Amino acid sequence: MTIDVSTEKARHEFYCHNKDWKRVRLKALKRDHYSCVICKAKGILTTSRLEVDHIKELKYYPELALELDNLRTLCKDCHNKRHNRYQRTRKQWDDERFEW
Template identity: 65%
Template sequence: MIDVSTRAARSLFYTSQAWRILREQALERDHYECVWCREEGKVTTENLEVDHIKELEFYPEFALDLDNLRTLCKECHNKRHGRFQFRKSKKMIEKNFRTDEFWG
């Protein structure tokens, strides 16, 4: 079985040739688009990541199982894992600019 018990071990796994080959197979199978976006009628073909449905850390026996993989865009992958990216929107930047002007 593949050792994924530590962050370092998982990092080694994700740089392995076996993972790179399988990752490419998952991307091809999913037509290089996010499967969650596709289910919502959207087409997302940028910032793609390959997600382990049964998480690698808890189910190492499925690490190299193509049926346990799906292509997600970065945004959907972050939602799936409860990670949030905070980017300043244009409105927020404009608001901060006006506030900075006011307060000098």
């Protein structure tokens, strides 16, 4: 089965509507005991705001989209760091606004 993940919209459809994805995602969460594997390696137990990450990114390796060995559970913060998606907090924005 070929999975179309060539566009952002197609990837969104995959994550939101693909039943096979939902099934394998749940398997990854169960395997990782519903905790972030990066936090766990640091001795921290994080069990909230969990997401399932494709180790080899979906848009570059669509053939691995449903491979359990290519998935890991991450908390939202670790997942964002992994993909260089940093969220600015309101305080950071206020502090930077007044730097001259």
